Amino acid sequence: MQKNRYRIYSQYLKEKYGEKVYKIPINLPVTCPNRDGTVASGGCIFCGEEGAGFENLENSISVTEQLNRNISYIQKKYKAKKFIAYFQNFTNTYLPLEKFKEYIYEACQDNIVEISVSTRPDCVKDEYLAFLKEIKEKEQINISIELGLQSVNYHTLKKINRGHSLAELIDAIIRIKKHGFESCVHMILNLPWDDEEDVIEGAKIISALGVEQVKLHSLYILKNTMIGKMYENEEFKIIPLEEYIKRVTLFLEYLNPDIVLQRLVGRAPKENTLFCNWNTSWWKIKDAIDERMERLESYQGKKFNYLNGKALRPFFNA
Numbered sequence: 001m002q003k004n005r006y007r008i009y010s011q012y013l014k015e016k017y018g019e020k021v022y023k024i025p026i027n028l029p030v031t032c033p034n035r036d037g038t039v040a041s042g043g044c045i046f047c048g049e050e051g052a053g054f055e056n057l058e059n060s061i062s063v064t065e066q067l068n069r070n071i072s073y074i075q076k077k078y079k080a081k082k083f084i085a086y087f088q089n090f091t092n093t094y095l096p097l098e099k100f101k102e103y104i105y106e107a108c109q110d111n112i113v114e115i116s117v118s119t120r121p122d123c124v125k126d127e128y129l130a131f132l133k134e135i136k137e138k139e140q141i142n143i144s145i146e147l148g149l150q151s152v153n154y155h156t157l158k159k160i161n162r163g164h165s166l167a168e169l170i171d172a173i174i175r176i177k178k179h180g181f182e183s184c185v186h187m188i189l190n191l192p193w194d195d196e197e198d199v200i201e202g203a204k205i206i207s208a209l210g211v212e213q214v215k216l217h218s219l220y221i222l223k224n225t226m227i228g229k230m231y232e233n234e235e236f237k238i239i240p241l242e243e244y245i246k247r248v249t250l251f252l253e254y255l256n257p258d259i260v261l262q263r264l265v266g267r268a269p270k271e272n273t274l275f276c277n278w279n280t281s282w283w284k285i286k287d288a289i290d291e292r293m294e295r296l297e298s299y300q301g302k303k304f305n306y307l308n309g310k311a312l313r314p315f316f317n318a
C-alpha cells in the first residue's frame with residue numbers, strides 16, 4: 001500500500017476512537033462580531049449570508065433535533081456509531097455564557113465522542129474554556145476548537161477585513177492548550193494578497209504554536225460579497241490552480257509532520273459562487289496535489305527543521 005505523504009484526518013480519527021467517526025454539523029442561531037458591528041460591519045470580505053453552513057439544517061431547529069436527524073441518516077447509510085458534534089457556522093462562542101452552556105449540554109449524547117466548536121480567535125475566553133473542561137471531565141467527551149485565521153500576514157488580514165491580527169490567534173491557541181484541548185486552524189492558501197513566503201510562514205507559525213490540526217481552503221468567491229464585487233471590478237487576479245497546488249505542497253513541507261490535515265481544498269455549491277476551484281472538482285485538485293508530492297518526493301515535514309534552536313545544531317551534531 002502506498003504511504004501517505006501527509007497526515008489524514010479520517011485515519012487520525014480511526015486511530016483515536018478505534019473506528020470511523022463522523023462529524024455532524026450543527027447550525028446555531030448566532031452571528032459574528034465581525035458582521036454585527038461589535039468588531040466591524042460586513043464581515044470578512046469573503047463571508048456570505050449563510051456563513052460556512054451550506055450543508056447545515058435550519059438554525060431554528062434545536063441542537064438535539066439537528067443531531068438526531070443527521071445521525072439517523074448517517075447511521076443508516078454507513079452503520080456509524082460514533083460522532084463529533086460540530087458547531088460549525090459563524091462564531092459559536094459569540095453568545096452569553098449561559099446560552100452557550102445550554103447548547104453544549106444539548107450536544108452531550110451517548111454517541112457523541114467529541115464536541116468541536118468553531119469560532120474566531122478574538123472570541124476565545126477562559127470562562128468558556130473552563131466550562132468546556134468541566135464537560136470534558138464530567139461527560140468524558142473530547143473537546144476541540146476550530147479557529148479561522150486564513151493568513152498570517154497581518155496586512156492581508158486587514159485587506160480581508162478579519163477584524164483581528166495574528167496576536168489574537170496566538171493568544172487563543174495558548175489559552176486552548178492551557179485547558180488541554182486540541183485546536184484546528186483554517187487557512188486559505190491562495191489569497192491574492194499573499195505570496196509563497198506568507199504560506200511558508202503560516203506553516204511555521206502553526207507548527208511553532210503546537211496546533212494539532214489544520215484545514216486548508218482554496219478561496220471561493222460567493223455572490224453578493226465584498227470580494228465578489230472586487231472580483232467583478234477586476235481589482236485582483238485569481239491565483240492559477242498550478243500555483244495553489246504548489247502552495248499546498250510548500251505548506252505541507254514546512255508543517256510539523258504530527259499535525260493532522262482535515263482538508264486540502266475548499267468546497268462550495270457552484271450556484272452560489274462567481275468562482276470556485278477553477279471549475280474543477282475538489283477531489284481532482286486533491287489528486288493533483290498527491291501526484292505532485294509523489295513526483296517531487298515531497299512529504300509533510302520535509303522542511304520542518306527550524307524549531308528548537310536551529311542555529312545551535314553545530315554544537316550538538318559534532
Ligand code: SF4
Nearest residue numbers: 032034043044047090
Ligand atoms: S469570522 Fe467567520 S463568520 Fe465572521 S465574518 Fe469572518 S468568515 Fe464570516
